Amino acid sequence: MGLVVVTECLAAPGWEDRLRTALEALIEPSLEAPGCLAYQPYADPNRPARMVVVEEWEDEGALARHRDGAPYRHACDVLDLVLARPVTARRLVPARSGS
Known part of the structure; x- marks a missing residue:
């Protein structure tokens, strides 16, 4: 099953x-x-300090090895040096229709 990770970052000024x-x-x-x-x-065109990363992985194991x-x-x-706050990461998996 595929895995999508969406990570939000906010740079310090x-x-x-x-x-x-x-x-x-x-x-x-x-x-x-x-x-x-x-x-x-x-990058957020209206707020340059805000960036989002979208990753897609075959599975959790591939992400862990990375x-x-x-x-x-x-x-x-x-990132520990440049972020205004810790990243927010969300792991998403495909929704199954009819489940």
């Missing part, structure tokens, strides 16, 4: 560009990770 850079730096390693189906950061990797851990270190 003056750290908007660094947030964008950190999230964009994860595009290539995420897409190359086994089990990654999609990874895309989005999060154990060096690129993800490095991004977490950067």
Whole structure:
């Protein structure tokens, strides 16, 4: 079963560009990770400090392996420095019709 993760980030004042850079730096390693189906950061055009990342993974195991990797851990270190508040992440699975 597929898994979608939607993560919301809010940069501290003056750290908007660094947030964008950190999230964009994860595009290539995420897409190359086994089990990654999609990874895309989005910026709020009306509020540059706010970004959302939408990821799609084959399963929880693929996501867990990605999060154990060096690129993800490095991004977490950067986010600890640049965020105004902790990220909000939601895990979503496909809705089953008739269930």
